[in-house]
Amino acid sequence: MEPLEYLKEQESDSLEQLKEFLRIPSVSAQSKYKEDMQKCAQWVADYLQDMDIKSEVCETGGHPLVYGEYRTSDDAPTVLIYGHYDVQPPDPLDLWKTSPFDPIEEDGYLIARGATDDKGQVFAHMKGVEAYLKTTGSIPVNVKFLIEGEEEAVSNNLDNFIKNNKEKLSADIVVVSDSAQYGIDMPAINYGLRGIAFVEVRVVGPDRDLHSGSYGGAIANPVNILCNLIGRLQDENGRITIDGFYDNVYTSTEWEKEQFAKLPFDESEYLASTGSHRLHGEKGFSTLERTATRPTLDVNGITGGYQGEGAKTIIPSWASAKITMRLVPDMTPEEICDKAEAYLQKICPDYVTLEVTKYGGCNPVQVPTDSAWLDAASCAVESVFKVKPFFTKEGGSIPIVETFKTVLGLDTLLIGFGQHDDNAHSPNERFLIKDFHRGWRTSVALFQELSKVKG
Amino acid sequence: MEPLEYLKEQESDSLEQLKEFLRIPSVSAQSKYKEDMQKCAQWVADYLQDMDIKSEVCETGGHPLVYGEYRTSDDAPTVLIYGHYDVQPPDPLDLWKTSPFDPIEEDGYLIARGATDDKGQVFAHMKGVEAYLKTTGSIPVNVKFLIEGEEEAVSNNLDNFIKNNKEKLSADIVVVSDSAQYGIDMPAINYGLRGIAFVEVRVVGPDRDLHSGSYGGAIANPVNILCNLIGRLQDENGRITIDGFYDNVYTSTEWEKEQFAKLPFDESEYLASTGSHRLHGEKGFSTLERTATRPTLDVNGITGGYQGEGAKTIIPSWASAKITMRLVPDMTPEEICDKAEAYLQKICPDYVTLEVTKYGGCNPVQVPTDSAWLDAASCAVESVFKVKPFFTKEGGSIPIVETFKTVLGLDTLLIGFGQHDDNAHSPNERFLIKDFHRGWRTSVALFQELSKVKG
Numbered sequence: 001m002e003p004l005e006y007l008k009e010q011e012s013d014s015l016e017q018l019k020e021f022l023r024i025p026s027v028s029a030q031s032k033y034k035e036d037m038q039k040c041a042q043w044v045a046d047y048l049q050d051m052d053i054k055s056e057v058c059e060t061g062g063h064p065l066v067y068g069e070y071r072t073s074d075d076a077p078t079v080l081i082y083g084h085y086d087v088q089p090p091d092p093l094d095l096w097k098t099s100p101f102d103p104i105e106e107d108g109y110l111i112a113r114g115a116t117d118d119k120g121q122v123f124a125h126m127k128g129v130e131a132y133l134k135t136t137g138s139i140p141v142n143v144k145f146l147i148e149g150e151e152e153a154v155s156n157n158l159d160n161f162i163k164n165n166k167e168k169l170s171a172d173i174v175v176v177s178d179s180a181q182y183g184i185d186m187p188a189i190n191y192g193l194r195g196i197a198f199v200e201v202r203v204v205g206p207d208r209d210l211h212s213g214s215y216g217g218a219i220a221n222p223v224n225i226l227c228n229l230i231g232r233l234q235d236e237n238g239r240i241t242i243d244g245f246y247d248n249v250y251t252s253t254e255w256e257k258e259q260f261a262k263l264p265f266d267e268s269e270y271l272a273s274t275g276s277h278r279l280h281g282e283k284g285f286s287t288l289e290r291t292a293t294r295p296t297l298d299v300n301g302i303t304g305g306y307q308g309e310g311a312k313t314i315i316p317s318w319a320s321a322k323i324t325m326r327l328v329p330d331m332t333p334e335e336i337c338d339k340a341e342a343y344l345q346k347i348c349p350d351y352v353t354l355e356v357t358k359y360g361g362c363n364p365v366q367v368p369t370d371s372a373w374l375d376a377a378s379c380a381v382e383s384v385f386k387v388k389p390f391f392t393k394e395g396g397s398i399p400i401v402e403t404f405k406t407v408l409g410l411d412t413l414l415i416g417f418g419q420h421d422d423n424a425h426s427p428n429e430r431f432l433i434k435d436f437h438r439g440w441r442t443s444v445a446l447f448q449e450l451s452k453v454k455g
Numbered sequence: 456m457e458p459l460e461y462l463k464e465q466e467s468d469s470l471e472q473l474k475e476f477l478r479i480p481s482v483s484a485q486s487k488y489k490e491d492m493q494k495c496a497q498w499v500a501d502y503l504q505d506m507d508i509k510s511e512v513c514e515t516g517g518h519p520l521v522y523g524e525y526r527t528s529d530d531a532p533t534v535l536i537y538g539h540y541d542v543q544p545p546d547p548l549d550l551w552k553t554s555p556f557d558p559i560e561e562d563g564y565l566i567a568r569g570a571t572d573d574k575g576q577v578f579a580h581m582k583g584v585e586a587y588l589k590t591t592g593s594i595p596v597n598v599k600f601l602i603e604g605e606e607e608a609v610s611n612n613l614d615n616f617i618k619n620n621k622e623k624l625s626a627d628i629v630v631v632s633d634s635a636q637y638g639i640d641m642p643a644i645n646y647g648l649r650g651i652a653f654v655e656v657r658v659v660g661p662d663r664d665l666h667s668g669s670y671g672g673a674i675a676n677p678v679n680i681l682c683n684l685i686g687r688l689q690d691e692n693g694r695i696t697i698d699g700f701y702d703n704v705y706t707s708t709e710w711e712k713e714q715f716a717k718l719p720f721d722e723s724e725y726l727a728s729t730g731s732h733r734l735h736g737e738k739g740f741s742t743l744e745r746t747a748t749r750p751t752l753d754v755n756g757i758t759g760g761y762q763g764e765g766a767k768t769i770i771p772s773w774a775s776a777k778i779t780m781r782l783v784p785d786m787t788p789e790e791i792c793d794k795a796e797a798y799l800q801k802i803c804p805d806y807v808t809l810e811v812t813k814y815g816g817c818n819p820v821q822v823p824t825d826s827a828w829l830d831a832a833s834c835a836v837e838s839v840f841k842v843k844p845f846f847t848k849e850g851g852s853i854p855i856v857e858t859f860k861t862v863l864g865l866d867t868l869l870i871g872f873g874q875h876d877d878n879a880h881s882p883n884e885r886f887l888i889k890d891f892h893r894g895w896r897t898s899v900a901l902f903q904e905l906s907k908v909k910g
Contacts, residue, residue: 198766223757227686231682302682351731
């Protein structure tokens with residue numbers, strides 16, 4: 001039997017298996033689910049072990065992770081498959097059509113917490129491996145599974161685990177399926193992520209709030225000054241004015257620009273989805289380029305003075321803002337935090353005190369677009385979806401992908417099987433059953449294609 | 456006996472009478488003191504009645520006010536004495552040296568809630584009138600007392616009372632003693648107050664907070680834009696850039712500039728009192744001029760996006776700021792609110808929505824500096840304090856003074872007997888007993904001097 005035939009046969013069984021996986025309420029953020037987390041990790045380890053993948057539940061200091069390994073041959077490339085078994089909290093419960101941990105099928109979707117993020121997607125790869133082992137008795141590549149339990153809880157334990165297990169995790173390429181396609185029947189491979197740099201800025205004036213009648217005009221107002229500083233961080237063309245900000249900005253290649261030009265984009269639909277009435281961004285770039293290939297600066301929050309009802313006539317003692325900047329290759333959070341601080345200190349008047357706290361962030365990620373891995377992934381996707389995948393970059397950050405790069409020296413193929421409207425992190429999370437099936441078939445094809453890259 | 460002799464004889468009795476007044480906990484802001492408010496109004500009315508001043512407790516819809524009137528002759532000028540018998544809440548109680556409503560004498564001070572604000576000061580005028588009636592049997596001027604009970608509770612009932620009783624309250628000049636001297640042994644007469652205009656500004660972008668990774672660069676950030684707008688409201692010289700903002704700004708006369716130049720000012724002391732490390736304000740003006748004779752613009756509070764611990768990487772849906780502008784003659788709050796709105800709308804980019812709520816405010820006040828009333832008051836103060844008073848303007852606003860001007864057409868002499876460090880509105884409120892005595896003697900002298908102005 002061929003692996004793909006096996007999957008065909010397994011269609012309904014595998015859906016039941018996924019439901020079993022989804023029924024374990026593995027909510028990493030809430031301590032009341034601690035035992036369920038352990039149970040879920042064991043379920044994954046057992047599943048892998050059952051198909052003769054050497055697996056273990058590894059303690060991390062937080063929730064455990066599952067490591068599994070299948071060695072085919074020294075000549076075959078090694079693929080590290082990363083995913084997570086933990087899920088977001090299910091609240092608010094009253095907005096769910098079903099109990100979040102009691103999966104139902106409806107209109108071609110499987111509805112449950114974790115369906116798309118990430119149990120459904122990581123399970124597709126587990127089934128892909130299974131298809132080989134249950135038919136040919138071997139996988140075309142060496143496979144390592146790294147399935148963690150703290151992705152939704154923003155823990156740093158995984159970073160330490162990777163740092164402490166470089167040898168164990170050594171591989172040739174990482175595969176992550178924990179994101180979305182470009183649209184329905186529009187598979188995509190992501191070859192880049194933006195990084196992020198975070199600073200908190202605080203302007204301090206008088207040592208207490210002052211009466212704006214008595215002191216107004218003589219004592220500088222920290223809120224006015226903070227606004228002035230922030231207002232001067234961008235020019236009228238949407239360019240960031242911090243000295244040297246663009247020094248290390250990667251310029252998209254012609255190939256990349258072509259890929260962006262190919263992406264369907266409906267402006268009115270996009271605006272409707274955000275509730276904005278007009279687009280605005282850096283001059284000279286399309287919306288998709290702006291959100292993925294260009295750095296940005298956003299104030300995420302600002303606070304100062306009196307914020308209650310009515311008026312309170314004060315000169316506030318201080319004002320502060322949280323500012324994050326999205327980074328593109330080859331910017332680094334350290335460089336950008338330093339440059340932001342230097343520029344703000346330069347333009348800040350000396351009659352107030354400016355405090356800049358630099359929190360660092362994470363590096364942007366760029367997967368080489370001329371790599372054979374990307375070609376292999378593209379072939380695998382096309383063989384299943386019958387269309388070429390779109391090549392995209394993502395505006396957000398996935399810190400673990402950067403860790404794979406910096407600690408293990410590995411590029412990552414981001415092949416999402418989900419959809420943007422899958423309600424990840426929201427009530428009625430769902431996964432198209434069709435995408436689940438195409439996901440595991442892509443996994444099967446991917447191992448085949450990746451095996452050709454080396455050896 | 457002369458009025459001043461009477462006062463000399465009354466020194467200790469009058470202090471006991473003031474203590475009796477202070478023992479009534481007339482806290483207007485807290486409903487549990489409602490009966491005490493009534494009792495206190497009655498105490499004032501009875502006191503006036505006892506010296507043959509026709510008086511009444513008038514209902515206002517809120518706490519009652521006391522009106523009293525003594526008619527000397529049709530030829531004599533009529534002086535309307537305004538004050539208030541209500542006091543600030545006494546909290547925090549644990550910071551008081553004494554029970555707030557059990558007055559004690561210490562180091563030449565009388566310590567109690569209301570001592571300086573305003574029972575002690577208004578009582579000085581009551582004793583001034585008494586000194587005449589108990590000795591000469593008549594006062595050199597016609598006197599009307601308007602002693603309200605809602606000054607500390609920001610009520611509008613007094614405005615209505617004045618509008619509905621124009622005839623009754625008709626006078627030639629208003630006298631208010633509810634503020635401070637310029638310093639110890641530095642009496643002052645205030646000939647101007649700034650007005651105020653209040654707007655709330657809200658910038659609205661997307662209909663919800665957006666992920667700054669996915670949308671950053673394509674959707675304008677309302678916080679960044681609000682900051683930009685606010686940052687552009689002032690230039691590097693501390694001038695406000697709103698179109699036409701200075702159109703109606705009164706230019707100080709040479710006499711006024713001279714008065715400001717005479718005022719002692721210690722910059723390091725001033726800075727120490729605010730906890731600021733440098734002064735900043737409009738170029739070309741001294742600190743005292745900036746805080747009294749020039750208009751200002753202060754953000755009293757700003758809010759938008761995430762303000763908790765750590766980072767939340769969003770493009771906030773909206774941001775808002777409370778802005779008050781201090782006005783000088785002949786600006787009006789309506790004019791300035793309109794101009795602020797027009798300017799903000801002009802500079803606001805069209806990819807966000809700007810909402811400006813105009814709350815109006817109150818007009819600035821200017822007492823004619825060439826008026827005989829001011830001269831008379833100056834003579835009276837000098838005769839008691841043995842130094843010429845400073846002529847000052849105040850940066851804050853006293854809306855009732857503006858009402859006297861607009862509704863009754865009357866100028867107000869602001870002759871404060873208190874000190875800036877009297878702890879008005881704070882624990883251990885106090886009044887220098889020496890200032891209490893000089894206050895009533897000034898009142899006696901003032902009636903004499905004012906009587907000469909007309910007739």
